[in-house]
Amino acid sequence: MPEAFAQTAIILSGGGARAAYQVGALRAISHIVGRGAPLPFRVICGTSAGAINATLLAVNADDFRLGVARLTRWWRRVTVEDIYRGDLATLARHSARFMASVLTGRSGPPRVASMFDNAPLTDLLKRELDFARLDPLIESAHLHALSINATSYTSGHAVTFYQGAPQISPWQRLRRRGQRARLAAEHLMASTAIPLVFPAGMIDDDYYMDGSVRQIAPLSQALHLGATRVLVLAVGQFAGQRPPAGPPQYPSFAQVAGHALSSVFLDNMGADIERLTQYNRMIDRLPAAAREMNGQSVKHVDALVLAPSQDVATLALRHVDSLPATVRAVLRGFGSTQGTGANLTSYLLFDRGFCRDLLAMGYADAMARRDEIEAFLEGEATRYLPLPPRELA
Numbered sequence: 001m002p003e004a005f006a007q008t009a010i011i012l013s014g015g016g017a018r019a020a021y022q023v024g025a026l027r028a029i030s031h032i033v034g035r036g037a038p039l040p041f042r043v044i045c046g047t048s049a050g051a052i053n054a055t056l057l058a059v060n061a062d063d064f065r066l067g068v069a070r071l072t073r074w075w076r077r078v079t080v081e082d083i084y085r086g087d088l089a090t091l092a093r094h095s096a097r098f099m100a101s102v103l104t105g106r107s108g109p110p111r112v113a114s115m116f117d118n119a120p121l122t123d124l125l126k127r128e129l130d131f132a133r134l135d136p137l138i139e140s141a142h143l144h145a146l147s148i149n150a151t152s153y154t155s156g157h158a159v160t161f162y163q164g165a166p167q168i169s170p171w172q173r174l175r176r177r178g179q180r181a182r183l184a185a186e187h188l189m190a191s192t193a194i195p196l197v198f199p200a201g202m203i204d205d206d207y208y209m210d211g212s213v214r215q216i217a218p219l220s221q222a223l224h225l226g227a228t229r230v231l232v233l234a235v236g237q238f239a240g241q242r243p244p245a246g247p248p249q250y251p252s253f254a255q256v257a258g259h260a261l262s263s264v265f266l267d268n269m270g271a272d273i274e275r276l277t278q279y280n281r282m283i284d285r286l287p288a289a290a291r292e293m294n295g296q297s298v299k300h301v302d303a304l305v306l307a308p309s310q311d312v313a314t315l316a317l318r319h320v321d322s323l324p325a326t327v328r329a330v331l332r333g334f335g336s337t338q339g340t341g342a343n344l345t346s347y348l349l350f351d352r353g354f355c356r357d358l359l360a361m362g363y364a365d366a367m368a369r370r371d372e373i374e375a376f377l378e379g380e381a382t383r384y385l386p387l388p389p390r391e392l393a
Contacts, residue, residue, distance in 0.1 A: 007228040008040060008043070008228075008229045009225065009227030009229070009230050010041035010043070010044055010045070010057075010231045010232075010233065011221075011230060011232045012051070012053045013050050013232070013234050013265060014047040014050050014051075014192075014211065014264070015049055015265045016048070016194070016348060017347060017349045017350045018265075018358065019049035020354075020355035020358035020359050021235055021361060021362040023075050024072075024359035024361060024365075024366070025363065026233070026362075027068050027072055027359070027362070028362070028363045028366030028367045028373075029068075030064055030065050030068040031367075032377075033377065037065075038064065039064040039142060039143070040064065041231065042061075042141075042143055042144040042145075043145050043147075044061075044145070044147070045221050046147070046149070047148075047191060047210075047212050047215065048149075048191055048194070051148045051149065051188055051192065052192070054147075054148070056128070056129060059129055061142040062137060062140070072359065074128065075359060076352065076355065076359065077352065078352065079350060079351070079352065080324055080327065080350045080351065081324075083120060083121050084116035084119075084120060084121065084198065084348075084350075085119065086323070090116075115198075116197060117199070118193075121189065121192070122189055125188055129188075131182075131183055134163050135163075138163070138164060144165050145168055145226065146162065146183060147161065147164075147221050148160075148161050148183060148188060148211070149161070149211030149212070149215055149221070150187065150191045150193075150203065150208035150209070150211045151210065151211055151214050151215070152206050153200060153209055154207065155206075156175065157175050158175065158213075159178075159179055159208070160178040161187050162183075163180070163183045164180075164226075168180070168224075168225055168226060176217065178225075187203060190208035190211075191208075191210065191211040193208060193210050194261070196257075197347075197348070212264045212268070216272075217268075219232070219276055228302070229302040231303070231304050231306070232303065232304070232305045232306065233306050233362075235308070236307065236312055237307060237311060238273075238307060252334060252335025252336070252341050253334045253336075254335040254343075255341045255343075257344045258344040258347075261344065273303070276303055279301070283299065283300050284300060286298075304372065304376045306362075306365060307365075308358075309368075313345070313346045315346070315358070315361075316345050316349050317345070318357075319351050319353050320349075322351045323348075323351065331344065331345050
């Protein structure tokens with residue numbers, strides 16, 4: 001195994017249906033490294049829908065190409081019904097119970113303080129993912145660590161649940177921690193529990209929400225798990241959307257929710273990339289002697305960021321009509337089927353046509369940067385610094 005592979009982590013961020021983009025990029029990377037090549041990332045970190053991609057990649061760590069093929073097949077076939085119940089009866093029942101709890105002041109039944117019931121996703125994950133493979137893959141050094149992020153409703157802490165090599169120690173930082181665990185479907189359900197959209201997930205004796213919420217340092221988990229180089233697959237443009245033509249309109253509920261979700265899924269990652277860029281520039285200017293502090297050395301952290309070249313929300317508008325009629329009506333009422341309100345739709349649009357377009361975009365974007373990816377994965381050059389996407393440079 002190339003030494004650079006052993007030190008390289010991949011971070012798969014959250015973003016609902018947008019996570020199909022990551023799989024297109026992974027498919028391109030599998031072609032770049034070639035048939036029979038080992039997994040280029042022995043540390044795999046995932047959050048929200050990115051955690052599902054991360055786990056399927058990890059349980060196939062002994063065959064990178066097969067893992068990517070399984071991911072591609074999964075995203076090419078996915079439908080709304082695989083992820084959440086969008087039928088009229090379920091939506092009406094959820095709404096009625098939630099409103100009754102609000103109006104009466106009584107605690108509502110579990111799982112109704114959300115727009116959708118994602119119970120079908122639990123069944124899908126248990127069917128598709130063999131978590132029992134993780135320990136043997138870690139013991140055989142095909143995988144160093146897999147992490148899944150979730151946010152505690154009780155403490156507000158961002159928790160990185162990880163399963164990995166025995167030498168990895170848990171960590172504790174301000175409002176975030178790393179906790180060793182035997183990973184299972186409930187960790188994924190917790191990590192994908194977008195507040196108000198999907199019900200809270202439960203791990204042990206605590207309830208959790210989407211791992212992107214309050215994840216103030218999304219790159220740090222990879223370094224705690226032993227990586228010295230990081231590849232980030234983001235799911236949106238860090239610079240934001242272009243304002244529509246014409247006079248501004250009062251923001252709809254969908255615009256408010258869409259910006260809130262974009263903040264959760266993109267802003268912390270963008271800020272952490274900027275911090276890492278500045279850190280690297282500072283380290284590169286230090287003389288060698290100054291890089292040793294209290295017996296520990298500070299090092300440049302190579303990183304590469306891949307993000308969509310096109311606005312994903314605009315792409316989602318082309319596929320709105322493929323949603324179940326009830327879901328489409330709800331989103332239309334929220335103002336999520338037009339203009340910048342489409343961000344909300346793009347996170348919920350588990351549609352084959354939309355996901356296949358994202359797969360194609362991810363593949364094309366990664367292949368367009370083939371030389372950069374090859375140089376990064378080879379790990380020959382020190383101080384690798386095409387770090388931020390252009391809009392963050």
